[in-house]
Amino acid sequence: xxxxxxxxxxxxxxxxxxxxxxxxxxxxxxxxxxxxxxxxxxxxxxxxxxxxxxxxxxxxxxxxxxxxxxxxxxxxxxxxxxxxxxxxxxxxxxxxxxxxxxxxxxxxxxxxxxxxxxxxxxxxxxxxxxxxxxxxxxxxxxxxxxxxxxxxxxxxxxxxxxxxxxxxxxxxxxxxxxxxxx
Numbered sequence: 001x002x003x004x005x006x007x008x009x010x011x012x013x014x015x016x017x018x019x020x021x022x023x024x025x026x027x028x029x030x031x032x033x034x035x036x037x038x039x040x041x042x043x044x045x046x047x048x049x050x051x052x053x054x055x056x057x058x059x060x061x062x063x064x065x066x067x068x069x070x071x072x073x074x075x076x077x078x079x080x081x082x083x084x085x086x087x088x089x090x091x092x093x094x095x096x097x098x099x100x101x102x103x104x105x106x107x108x109x110x111x112x113x114x115x116x117x118x119x120x121x122x123x124x125x126x127x128x129x130x131x132x133x134x135x136x137x138x139x140x141x142x143x144x145x146x147x148x149x150x151x152x153x154x155x156x157x158x159x160x161x162x163x164x165x166x167x168x169x170x171x172x173x174x175x176x177x178x179x180x181x182x
Contacts, residue, residue, distance in 0.1 A: 008053045009080030010151070013127065014072045015054065016083055018063035020123035023090070026059075027117045030097070031110045039098040039109055042116075046091035050084060078132075081149040086123075086131025090116060 026045070030038040045059055054060025068074070093116045101109035122128040138144045139152055146152075 005051050006053075007050075007080050007084040010077035011053070011080045011083045012064070012068060013076040013078045014074050015060070015063045015068045016078075016129070017124050017127060018067040018072065019049070019054070019057070019059050020120040021125075022059040022062065023120040024117055024124055027113050027120065030113050031117075034101070034110055036098060036101040039094065039101045039113070042113070043091065043094040043098045046087055046094050049087045050091050053080070053084070079149050079151040082129065082132035082135040082152060085135040085144075086119075086129050089131045089134070090119070093119075 023042070023045070026038070026042055030042055045057055048056040048058075049060055054064045093112060097109040097112040097116070100112060119130045122130055135144065135149075136152060139146060139149065
């Protein structure tokens with residue numbers, strides 16, 4: 001039974017980012033249409049990804065089997081448990097949007113879905129996984145045991161983001177036209 005509900009580990013970060021981009025698109029549709037059926041589709045997608053990664057999710061399968069191999073053509077393996085945690089947060093947030101669309105209505109589910117858009121857009125466009133950052137914080141605080149993700153012990157999101165920024169923009173003070181910031 002555990003194989004049926006297993007989450008891949010490691011995960012191709014580019015597939016996760018492509019999936020997040022699809023979530024952004026569906027979330028925008030949910031806000032525009034503001035109907036429980038669209039919020040339900042969004043929530044079901046998160047539930048399927050939490051249950052088995054891309055195996056059961058149409059967005060996950062599209063990202064893994066079409067978008068990444070044919071358009072992005074890159075692989076960057078990252079630990080799976082933080083990604084599953086992030087999908088679980090997405091499930092909770094989209095579930096809250098669904099419940100409020102059925103009960104409260106109005107703009108409440110749209111506002112909740114807006115929060116989801118921000119997180120998914122950070123993942124898709126910038127490669128910043130908000131849920132993964134929260135996961136790392138909870139591991140460092142001992143709320144989540146280290147044994148849940150042994151590979152996460154060597155991951156430092158602040159250091160990794162700084163390294164990526166240096167690769168992209170260079171070190172401060174390396175540009176002779178721009179004096180270093182003091």
